[in-house]
Amino acid sequence: MGEFENLKKRTEELRAELDRHARLYYEDDAPEISDFQYDRLMRELMEIEEKHPELAAPDSPTQRIGGAPREGFVKVAHAEPMMSLENALNRDELAEFYTKLGEALSDESPEVLCEPKIDGLAVSLIYENGVFTRGSTRGDGQIGEDVTANLKTIRTMPLRLSVPVEGTLEVRGEVCIDKRGFAALNAAREENGEPLFANPRNAAAGSLRTLDPRETARRRLKIYLYQVIEPEKYGVKTQQRMLEWLKELGLPTQGGDRLCSSLEDIYAYLDEWETGRFEHPIDTDGVVVKLNDISLRPLLGVTAKAPKWAIAFKFPPEExxxxxxxxxxxxxxxxxxxxxxxxxxxxxxxxxxxxxxxxxxxxxxxxxxxxxxxxxxxxxxxxxxxxxxxxxxxRPDGTEPFKLPEACPVCGSTAVRLPGEAAVKCTNSACPAQVKERIIYFASRSAMDITGLGEKLVGQLVEKKLLSNYADIYSLKEEQVAALDRMGDKSAQNLLAAIEKSKSRPLGAVINALGISNIGEKTAADLAERYNSLDVLAEKSREAVEELETVDGVGEIIAQSLHAWFTEPHNIALLDKLRAAGVRFEQEAKSAAAGPLPWNGLKFVLTGELSGMTRAQAGVLIKERGGKVAESVSKKTDFVVVGENPGSKYIKAQSLGVPVLDEAAFMAKLAAADSGDWPETAETAEN
Incomplete structure (x- = not known):
């Protein structure tokens, strides 16, 4: 077997393996390998497809990675209208539906299939010769929106059917978010001061219709199918068989359906689900009842918006x-x-x-x-x-409107609500409720980079009252650390050495380590480059807030965050302690270059995790050599620097033919630029 055939075989193996592990992780909650191992397999497949585009395929797992945000959604006309269902709000209305069904069919006990009703967003999927090509929302039933890129990020939706189906196959179902995912999503939004989603359907709809597929991918949506368009073409004669066939194709179905041949059977099913729905992983707000025999459905017809052969029974909300x-x-x-x-x-x-x-x-x-x-x-x-x-x-007499306190209920410091935010925040970094997480962040790699000072050790230090804020790190004694669980003299010495080394961290890292709201690694580096002194930044934050907004990436919200932080007495005391400990507060201002810098005008984009530095640190190195760092990849990008676990920017660079540098190549380029052997500008990069 030749080299190309070996690669082709390996590509097929990787795709099958990645699809299998995705099912284990996203559908069965039973992963067999770590995320790192999964990413390694994905990287190997991406590299093969990059070097041999002829082996790339639209159903490859690499195509799930979301691209850049879109400007808008394209309208899509449905070949067959996507109808909604009439609702039965009580059992009398459901009985009326079943009676009319029997009268129309001259059958006192028509067979129906009962299915749990998914509270999600209806979608249509198109497969061409077994490969997913397009997906759209219901819209107004006649015209929906093309959400193909976003649907591709849903791991439970196959990009290729398990059983080949010739020609065009259209299937329909619901996109949703399960209860566990909904709880995690809203918890994260609440922590960030963002508005909460009202319910899982609201969350699923908002996630699927975001213009940024990368954001959709982070929401971990799921999809369940329940309808085949023109089922008779495939020999499907009943609703029950339709669900079975969908599963045979590898398409996810919800399960829990049951054939019923009487109103009593239907009521028994409702009784089970009225309480059983609380244990169901998906939000279920009712039951859908459908005539099982597909061939009889045309006898009943449809209204302007809904079929007469199906109805949705809604459970009353439990309040x-x-x-x-x-x-x-x-x-x-x-x-x-x-x-x-x-x-x-x-x-x-x-x-x-x-x-x-x-x-x-x-x-x-x-x-x-x-x-x-x-x-x-x-x-x-x-x-x-x-x-x-x-x-x-x-309402009892004497009640008073409730207002959140103007002082933190834990430490008594000022609590503020910044413009544009819903959340009220404590401004005191030394607040006991925040201290542990802030110390962990202060010691992290992108901040002070204190090796060995992780979550468990910080927990011990806080519990034993050896740390009450991150400035206390610099007062730790070797004997105090050595006495902690799973520590000893050598471990204590190593930690103290790492703490001492952290005092000389770059100014941008020190600003980032302070944990100021809305100030991340990149903004901290920009502030350091602008002011070259933490004391100067503090002074500007207190007295010249409007000037701060002239710094790249700093707007009104960030400027107000800086003002609030640097005027809080607890934080001023923290700065005094850090200064007394010898932490670096200043850096040399960059002198104007005598001539053009080696990367003058070159545009770089960074993606993935670098092993030798953070992306923000790499960005500083690029800027020092005259380059620019952008957030998104375009045809005007000169280089994309790729670390471990790159995101969609890597895929975008490949599709546009933008040169990609791994970390080793980037470091070599840095060395060449510094030696003067490789002076390069935007103009020379094009040649």
């Missing part, structure tokens, strides 16, 4: 009335003050609930929630308790 006893305010790791209603215990969705998040002041004001109020509570997505509304008629 319970309870009285709020208190509203507690907690402080998260980023300083966000989060209000939580504490109430008399109630039973919801199979569990006892005593607390529900109120999210932020805007949410409290909108619902006018007060201590003492009787409120209706439910579980959003059947998992997250939330206060739905206040029963104002039962």
């Amino acid at each position: 319970k009335l309870t009285q709020i006893k208190n509203i507690e305010v907690t402080v998260g790791r980023t300083g966000v003050l989060t209000p939580t209603a504490v109430f008399d215990p109630i039973r919801l969705a199979g569990t006892t609930v005593r607390r529900a998040g109120l999210h932020n002041q805007d949410e409290i004001d909108k619902k006018d929630v007060r201590v003492g109020d009787f409120v209706w509570v439910r579980k959003a997505g059947e998992i997250i308790p939330e206060v739905v509304r206040v029963e104002y008629e039962k």
Whole structure:
């Protein structure tokens, strides 16, 4: 077998292996390999496809990586209308539907298939000769939006069918987010002060319709199919067989369906799911009842918007009335003050609930929630308790509107709400509620890079009151560290050496390490380059906030964050301690270059994890040599620097033919530029 045939065989093996591991991870929750091993396999496949484009394929796992944000969605006309379903809001309406079904078919007991109703976003998928080519939303039923790029990021959706199907196959289903994913997504948004999604359907719709496929990929959406267009072409005669055939093709189906031949059977199914839905991993708001025999459906026809052979029974929302006893305010790791209603215990969705998040002041004001109020509570997505509304008629006399405190409830420092943000935050970096996470971040690689000072050790140091803030790191004694669990003299010596070494970190890293809200690695480096002194930056932040906005990447929100941080007395004390410890507060200002710099005008994009430095540090090196660092890849990009686990920028560079440098090549280029052997400008790069 020749080399090309070997590569072709290896490509097929890699695709099959990656698809298998994706199913184990995303569908079965039973991964067999680590993320690192998975990424290695993906990298090998990407490299083969890069070197041999003829081996690339639209159904390759590499095509799941989202590209750059789109400017808008293209409209798509559906070959067959995507209809909605009529709703039955109670069992009488469901019985009426079943009776009419029997009368139309002259059958007292027509066979129907009952399926759990997915609360998601309806989509249509097109497969050409077994390969996924296009996907669209329902839209108005006649015209939807092309969301192909976003759908490709859904790991549970195959890009190639398990069984080849000739010609065009259209299947339909729902995109959703499971309860666990919904809870994690909203928790992250709340921590970042972002507005929360109201329910899983809202989250799925917002995620699928974002113009940035990379953001869609981060949401970990799922898809379940339940309909084949023109099923008779494939010998599919019943709804039950349709679901079986979809599974045979490798398409995910929800399961839980059951054939019913009487109204009593249907009611029994409803009884099971009315409580069983709480254990279901997907948010299910009802049951869909469909005539099983597909050939009989034309006899019943359709209305303008819905078929007459199917109906959706909606479960009434489970809401319970309870009285709020208190509203507690907690402080998260980023300083966000989060209000939580504490109430008399109630039973919801199979569990006892005593607390529900109120999210932020805007949410409290909108619902006018007060201590003492009787409120209706439910579980959003059947998992997250939330206060739905206040029963104002039962409001006790003497209640007062609730306002988040102006001082942190833990440390007493000023709590502020910055322009454009929903969250109120504590400005004190030494706040005990935040101290552990802030110390961990301070010691991280992108900040002070203190090797050995990880989460477990920080936990011990905080618990034993050896650290109350990150400035205390520089007061640690060797004997204190050596006495900790799993530490000894040698480990303590190594840690103290790493702490001493961190004092000479670049100014940008020191600014980043402070943990100022909205200030990341890149912005910190830009501020260091502009002011060359932490003391000067502090002075400007207190007295010349508008000037800060002239720094690249600094707008009103970041400028206000700097002002708030540098005017907080606790933080000023932290700076004094760091200065006294000998931490680097200044850097030499760069002198004007005598001539053109070696990379003058060259545009670089960085992606992936570099082993010898962070991306921000690499960006500083590029700028020092006259280059520019951009966030997105375009035809005007001169080089893309690629580390481990690169994202979609790597794929975009390949598609545009932009030169790619791995870390070794980048370091060689740096050395050549510094030696003067490789002076290069944007003009010479084109030649």
